[in-house]
Amino acid sequence: MPIYEFKCNSCGHNFDLIESLQEHDKHKEKCPKCKSKDIERVLGTVSVQTSKKS
């Protein structure tokens, strides 16, 4: 299953989601940190693994 990186526009938290949901279920995706649904997919960095520690 493809894994996509998302970024929360509310708190700025980055997280990965496995895109196994159907179209209508995508609306259920939300930030695991602040529960905001204001998230956006980050393109182009799916396979990038960083060791960044904030």
Ligand SMILES: [Zn+2]
């Ligand atoms: Zn958030």
